[in-house]
Amino acid sequence: MSAVTPTRDETPSTQSNVPTARNDAALLPPVDVIEDATGITLYADMPGVAKDRVTLRVEDNQLSIEGEMQLALPEGMQPTHAEVQRARYRRAFTLSKELDADKVSAEMSQGVLRVRIPKAAHAQPRRVQVQVS
Helix, strand or coil: CCCEEECCCCCHHHCCCCCHHHCCCCECCCEEEEEECCEEEEEEECCCEEEEEEEEEEECCEEEEEEEECCCCCCCCCCCCCCCCCCEEEEEEEECCCECHHHCEEEEECCEEEEEEEECHHHCCCCCCCCCC
16 A cells, blocks of 8 residues: 555545635646655656745645746747646645654755655564564
8 A cells, every 4th residue: 555645636626625716727747656664755847836836735644735837038028839828736645644744844956846754653664673582
C-alpha cells in the first residue's frame, strides 16, 4: 500500500472547503512520488511558478499543492498565441497514517516543487538487539 494516494476527483466542486476565488479551473501538475525507508518525496513539475506563489497545505490526512504562474512579458507586448490557458496548478493527495504530516518540508527550484514527508516514528524501520542468554 502506498503512503500517498492522489485524490480521485480533484474538480473544484469537490473542494467545498476551498474559498470560491480558488475554485477556478487548474492544471494538474505531473508528480513523481519516491518512497524510501524514512519517508516519501514528491516532485511536482510547476514551470512558471515562483516559490512565493506556491501554497502547500496539510489538513487531516490531505496534502494540497497549489501554484500560480506568472509569466513576465516585456512592457507593451501582448502574446499572440498561448497554449497554456490556465494560470494555476492544483493537486491533492491523501496521506497514510504512516507519515508525519507535522514535519512536511518543501523547496522550489527551477519550476520543480520538492516536498518531503518523513514517516512517523512508529513506522520507521528499527533495529532490534538480540539478547544472548
